[in-house]
Amino acid sequence: xxxxxxxxxxxxxxxxxxxxxGGEVNSVMKDKAAVDIRFCMCFPDVYExxxxxxxxxxxxxxxxxxxxxxxxxxxxxxxxxxxIMRKENIPLFALESQEPVKNFDFxxxxxxxxxxxxxxxxxxxxxxxxxxxxxRGEEFPIVIGGGPCAYNPEPxxxxxxxxxxxxxxxxxxxxxxxxxxxxxxxxxxxxxxRKAAQIPGIYVPSLYKETYNENGTLASFxxxxxxxxxxxxxxxxxxxxxxxxxxxxxxxxxxxxxxxxTLEIQRGCIRGCxxxxxxxxxxxxxxxxxxxxxxxxxxxxxxxxxxxxxxxSLSSSDYSQLEELVNYLIDEFKSRGVNISLPxxxxxxxxxxxxxxVQDIRKSSLTFAPEAGSQRLRDVINKGLTEETxxxxxxxxxxxxxxxxxxxxxxxxxxxxxxxxxxxxHLAEKIAMEYYDTVPKEKRNGKVQIxxxxxxxVPKPFTPFQWAAxxxxxxxxxxxxxxxxxxxxxxxQKSIRYNWHEADVTIxxxxxxxxxxxxxxxIETAYRKGALYDAWSETFHWEIWMxxxxxxxxxxxxxxxRERSTDELLPWDFIDAGVTKEFLKKEWKRAISEEMTPNCxxxxxxxxxxxxxxxxxxxxxx
Amino acid sequence: MKVRIKFAKxxxxxxxxxxxxxxxxxxxxxxxxxxxxxxxxxxxxMIMSFAAPLGVGTTSSGEYFDMQLAQDMPTRxxxxxxxxxxxxxxxxxxxxxxxxxxxxxxxxxVAAADYRVTFREGKEFTSDWKExxxxxxxxxxxxxxxKTKRSxxxxxxxxxxxxxxxxxxxxxxxxxxxxSNYTKPEQVMDGFAQWLGIEQKPFSxxxxxxxxxxxxxxxxxxxxxxxxxxxxxxx
Numbered sequence: 001x002x003x004x005x006x007x008x009x010x011x012x013x014x015x016x017x018x019x020x021x022g023g024e025v026n027s028v029m030k031d032k033a034a035v036d037i038r039f040c041m042c043f044p045d046v047y048e049x050x051x052x053x054x055x056x057x058x059x060x061x062x063x064x065x066x067x068x069x070x071x072x073x074x075x076x077x078x079x080x081x082x083x084i085m086r087k088e089n090i091p092l093f094a095l096e097s098q099e100p101v102k103n104f105d106f107x108x109x110x111x112x113x114x115x116x117x118x119x120x121x122x123x124x125x126x127x128x129x130x131x132x133x134x135x136r137g138e139e140f141p142i143v144i145g146g147g148p149c150a151y152n153p154e155p156x157x158x159x160x161x162x163x164x165x166x167x168x169x170x171x172x173x174x175x176x177x178x179x180x181x182x183x184x185x186x187x188x189x190x191x192x193x194r195k196a197a198q199i200p201g202i203y204v205p206s207l208y209k210e211t212y213n214e215n216g217t218l219a220s221f222x223x224x225x226x227x228x229x230x231x232x233x234x235x236x237x238x239x240x241x242x243x244x245x246x247x248x249x250x251x252x253x254x255x256x257x258x259x260x261x262t263l264e265i266q267r268g269c270i271r272g273c274x275x276x277x278x279x280x281x282x283x284x285x286x287x288x289x290x291x292x293x294x295x296x297x298x299x300x301x302x303x304x305x306x307x308x309x310x311x312x313s314l315s316s317s318d319y320s321q322l323e324e325l326v327n328y329l330i331d332e333f334k335s336r337g338v339n340i341s342l343p344x345x346x347x348x349x350x351x352x353x354x355x356x357x358v359q360d361i362r363k364s365s366l367t368f369a370p371e372a373g374s375q376r377l378r379d380v381i382n383k384g385l386t387e388e389t390x391x392x393x394x395x396x397x398x399x400x401x402x403x404x405x406x407x408x409x410x411x412x413x414x415x416x417x418x419x420x421x422x423x424x425x426h427l428a429e430k431i432a433m434e435y436y437d438t439v440p441k442e443k444r445n446g447k448v449q450i451x452x453x454x455x456x457x458v459p460k461p462f463t464p465f466q467w468a469a470x471x472x473x474x475x476x477x478x479x480x481x482x483x484x485x486x487x488x489x490x491x492x493q494k495s496i497r498y499n500w501h502e503a504d505v506t507i508x509x510x511x512x513x514x515x516x517x518x519x520x521x522x523i524e525t526a527y528r529k530g531a532l533y534d535a536w537s538e539t540f541h542w543e544i545w546m547x548x549x550x551x552x553x554x555x556x557x558x559x560x561x562r563e564r565s566t567d568e569l570l571p572w573d574f575i576d577a578g579v580t581k582e583f584l585k586k587e588w589k590r591a592i593s594e595e596m597t598p599n600c601x602x603x604x605x606x607x608x609x610x611x612x613x614x615x616x617x618x619x620x621x622x
Numbered sequence: 623m624k625v626r627i628k629f630a631k632x633x634x635x636x637x638x639x640x641x642x643x644x645x646x647x648x649x650x651x652x653x654x655x656x657x658x659x660x661x662x663x664x665x666x667x668m669i670m671s672f673a674a675p676l677g678v679g680t681t682s683s684g685e686y687f688d689m690q691l692a693q694d695m696p697t698r699x700x701x702x703x704x705x706x707x708x709x710x711x712x713x714x715x716x717x718x719x720x721x722x723x724x725x726x727x728x729x730x731x732v733a734a735a736d737y738r739v740t741f742r743e744g745k746e747f748t749s750d751w752k753e754x755x756x757x758x759x760x761x762x763x764x765x766x767x768x769k770t771k772r773s774x775x776x777x778x779x780x781x782x783x784x785x786x787x788x789x790x791x792x793x794x795x796x797x798x799x800x801x802s803n804y805t806k807p808e809q810v811m812d813g814f815a816q817w818l819g820i821e822q823k824p825f826s827x828x829x830x831x832x833x834x835x836x837x838x839x840x841x842x843x844x845x846x847x848x849x850x851x852x853x854x855x856x857x
Binding site: 017251303305339 | 632633634637638639642645646648649650651652653655660664665666667668678679707708709710711742824825828
């Protein structure tokens with residue numbers, strides 16, 4: 001039996017000890033003496049969240065395919081164990097071997113959202129690894145980051161040795177081979193980093209230097225020595241159908257947030273919503289062949305025993321063979337007690353038909369994401385959803401027996417006016433009226449229940465809105481108040497529930513999303529003062545962060561409230577994410593003038609992702 | 623056909639709670655491709671029921687659940703298939719066919735269980751407890767303080783202690799385990815420690831459940847038989 005890193009007394013005292021014992025079905029055990037490279041993959045949040053993430057499962061099984069690599073996992077210890085580990089000086093350990101992470105060759109951290117940045121420092125700190133790369137000697141693991149937040153790695157740059165820009169399936173093999181070769185040649189860590197910098201998609205922050213203008217904006221950003229590339233090019237998988245997909249997934253003992261088989265049907269999105277980072281950085285849209293997906297579904301259900309299978313992608317409705325896939329899954333699995341879940345479906349006749357087969361209509365709700373309350377603002381953000389489409393979808397759904405509707409919006413979008421905010425209330429009211437007009441009294445299954453949720457808009461790098469200003473906390477809350485009061489003024493206000501996201505977390509997210517290297521001091525200071533699990537409302541403390549800004553002298557408003565000029569050098573400009581800056585500028589201008597841009601299948605807009613020669617960019621040419 | 627599975631939960635598996643253990647076996651059954659029967663209704667679930675919940679921290683080599691199969695399968699094949707997909711520490715020990723029907727439901731059959739209690743290092747009872755055990759168990763009443771969500775009371779657990787014996791450094795307990803008189807081994811040990819006048823440290827014992835029994839006799843004259851023995855292997 002494996003020896004656990006934590007003793008029984010500790011494990012029986014803390015919440016959910018199964019988070020820390022490893023040994024899950026399909027987790028991989030190897031003989032450590034028989035491998036060359038030990039890689040620890042980390043999702044810097046609690047186990048149940050981290051285990052729900054598909055990306056790690058893909059890379060975990062991809063790495064473990066190699067005989068010379070043993071890839072293990074680690075997640076953030078919850079606050080109860082965190083305190084015990086500090087008190088008893090227990091080093092953070094990987095789940096499989098239960099051995100200290102600090103003895104590994106690599107620590108790979110996936111960076112999925114900004115509010116986990118302090119958790120990254122917790123991982124390093126508990127692992128007894130110095131926080132800053134510059135303080136780490138040869139004995140410490142190479143710390144590498146990847147994921148969507150790596151598209152602006154600068155706020156985290158001092159903490160990482162490397163970043164991986166793009167999709168992990170592509171150049172990791174080359175990176176691992178380079179590491180092995182360097183070690184065989186008795187090279188130092190610095191030697192390895194220099195060689196790694198030559199691999200496409202790999203960014204070595206210590207090999208670059210930035211300077212600032214007097215007004216605080218970036219003046220220059222460049223490599224410190226010759227031979228280091230000036231631009232880092234995003235790596236993508238060109239052929240999704242034949243790219244690696246695991247035949248098995250690790251099955252947690254405790255219920256993960258997403259306790260199911262996830263089947264990735266495509267990567268990227270053709271829509272081009274101007275606020276959406278994923279829609280830009282995962283371009284071009286690449287579909288997986290439906291026969292390959294059927295095979296994966298069968299394999300994964302058998303290998304995991306999960307009772308649910310979920311399709312995952314941005315805008316699933318745009319997958320061209322969706323109908324065939326969904327019907328297959330229903331026929332194959334429904335009788336075997338396997339549920340099918342279909343997030344991000346556009347509500348239309350097909351979606352309603354499928355949903356009536358896979359869910360209990362009385363319990364389920366319909367979800368619309370108009371994102372903005374007026375057609376004018378929906379045109380600004382390039383969300384090609386019209387009011388008539390929404391009302392038609394609602395009408396059909398109400399006739400089909402549904403009576404719960406969820407609506408998602410953003411507040412604080414560029415050019416937003418009070419009319420746009422009020423439009424949110426008016427749209428909710430129209431949907432409520434649609435219910436009472438459409439469904440005769442005797443057929444009604446109680447009142448219609450409409451839930452309106454608003455989040456505050458955060459401009460993200462590599463979107464047409466990357467130059468946009470954010471609002472202050474007071475302004476954000478004022479906007480929510482406008483919506484709230486307008487909803488209360490509607491006839492059917494009793495059928496409409498309204499909730500809004502917290503404003504302070506949003507502002508911080510905005511700062512971290514578009515920050516430069518100076519942000520690293522703020523993150524470290526906040527962490528030292530106790531900030532941790534900032535993504536969790538019960539553990540988020542705004543005052544700690546405010547103290548950290550004060551202490552470091554970094555001006556939060558400079559990063560959030562300021563609209564950038566399109567001439568400004570942005571901290572992430574050295575990354576080539578596929579879409580060109582020219583395209584983003586053009587889209588920013590079109591947004592201001594309320595002009596829509598057609599989706600990739602209707603017409604190519606020349607965003608720049610075409611040079612990858614894959615997916616939707618080559619579809620019509622076949 | 624209805625099948626009774628006996629399994630062991632060892633090592634790190636003691637940290638997996640009862641509900642998670644149930645979920646674990648549901649997934650294992652699907653991985654092993656056992657033709658289990660599903661309930662009717664919009665969201666069908668597997669027809670299975672567990673015998674006696676085991677607390678977090680306790681290991682066992684005598685856990686049971688029953689499941690209804692939609693098609694017959696040799697019991698040996700069921701064991702092999704399930705063991706082909708177990709996590710380390712979970713072992714399927716046997717499968718037997720049992721009678722259909724509510725009367726033979728594993729959960730309602732449970733009457734008693736055997737436990738082996740060992741002391742964690744450095745947490746052994748200090749005094750001459752081995753000599754005093756006889757005196758303790760021959761009292762007319764063995765009262766322990768019982769705290770539940772609703773009440774705090776002193777109860778006599780003597781009728782529920784069927785065996786309390788020393789086996790080398792270990793203690794053997796056979797205790798009532800029906801839902802009406804379920805008696806925890808920790809409760810018995812704490813009661814004994816208190817009677818001895820020992821201030822017991824937390825996490826003193828390691829408890830291992832060895833077997834779970836049905837009662838073929840009556841209140842006065844118990845005839846405990848293992849749940850496993852109520853069924854038979856089939857080809």
